Amino acid sequence: MEANAVSSLRQTILDNRAAMPAERVAAMLQHFSGAADVTVLDMRAPSSGGFSSGAQFIDASFDGGEPESLFLKFHGDAPVTSFHIYNLAGQFAVQKVMFDAGLPVPEPLYLDADGTFLGCSGYVMRQTGGEAGSAKAWCDGALATASPDDRDQMLADAIRQLVAIHALDKDDPKLAFLYEVASGEDSIEREINWALDLAQYHGLEDHRVASAAEALLSRRPAGHVDVVNHGDFKFDNLMFTDAKVSAIIDFEMTNVAPREMDLAYLLFVTRSVSPPDQPNPGWFPDVSQLIAMYEDAGGEKIRDFEYYQDLAAFKFSVMMVAFVPRLGLLESAPRMLDDYWHELERISSLGAATAG
Known part of the structure; x- marks a missing residue:
């Protein structure tokens, strides 16, 4: 275009x-x-x-x-x-x-x-009051401007709220439509097909997307446990008052999927949208710290997290390479789209390595 x-x-x-x-x-x-x-x-x-x-x-x-x-x-x-x-x-x-x-x-x-x-x-x-967070959590928004003590409480409460979302009844009849967001024999295949459907909607046809999808399907872990996922859990979808979450918003991507997806998505998005010249200042949790926070907040044990990090990277990268160029957002994209294409190529290579 x-x-x-x-x-x-x-x-x-x-x-x-x-x-x-x-x-x-x-x-x-x-x-x-x-x-x-x-x-x-x-x-x-x-x-x-x-x-x-x-x-x-x-x-x-x-x-x-x-x-x-x-x-x-x-x-x-x-x-x-x-x-x-x-x-x-x-x-x-x-x-x-x-x-x-x-x-x-x-x-x-x-x-x-x-x-x-x-x-x-x-x-x-x-309307709900509060200070909005930012997807670039350590660069701007409520977390970045909070005191260290308040920030620790805000992070902990955000994860507590995520645990509470995951504790909802995924088989509530009012939520039956969540199983229909995409085709697939299980929730992981639905996650992958949702991204492929989005790419098709935006006219994106690229072998790197298909190859990464195939690689993820070939590696999917057995025995995963599904829960209600927010689906777009990142800090710009949270508002804070008095160091606590006052509002969770935006449920366009809510689905039923493994609990690990919300955590992996939060980590990948926060890292990928933050400018390279503004690295994690040290207070934002790394993988092991985030998992510990989740489990300490009453969440079930996190499994196969490396795989879900790849799945979350695939999902968000497809979103970026599909609709950012089409909607004319290149000038506001937080980093070059080449980086998201590199993520898809990396995921594809993991499938090839497994096959080999």
Whole structure:
């Protein structure tokens, strides 16, 4: 795709993030809340965010009461998004299960699954306060600016919350759709096929992706235990208040998979998006420390972690090489895409070495 076309596509997607008329939001809120009158006082798009959905902060008054702070996610008319599948009704269900289980997620309120009021699928939740973390955890965001004592508490609580996610009932009927995010005879094959489906959606055909997928399938460990995974567990999807997690957000990639995937994904993403000239300052946990934190927080024993590090590297690398160029994000990419291609080549070589 030519540079001008990419820039135009990117702007169209960004415009779509804010393209939701206030009268539609008011109609939705009035219907689901049962209020006789709803006044939308203010709507504003987030200052930053991804390309997977539209989003709006909303201040609204119900029957003349005090303004309430809400947040709307919706799937509008963007010609292309980050993900090949985007199930907002599913995200609402995940958030509701987590909220009911006592996890610190924003309270999900109203779902317009078929777009009767919004004109597209969407749902409203309560706003949750706190300071946002950053995917580049040691470079900026809540962790980077915290005192050492607060930072230790924030890291520990983040891992405690992950253990709590993994303790959810993966066979809850409300979460049955999590087994359908991709085809595959087991959760590992579903993880791999999800990435392959995403690559296909973005028109990426490259032998290095297919070869890495084959290598991972040939090496998959036996006897893995599946749990509910957040799927995109990284620090920019966490908010903190008083050195504790005040909100876990963004459930686009939630699935059922081995618990090791969330931990491996957290490590790989944090390392890979951080600039090379800003290495780990020493306080961010390494592999052994992260595993110890997880198990000390009540998590089950972590197994075959080296394999899951490769699987997480494959999944995130495919995401980067697939949609970063297509959505015109090269100038904001945290490191050259060559590095992600090198990861895929490395994983491919492991399969060849096993075969040999």
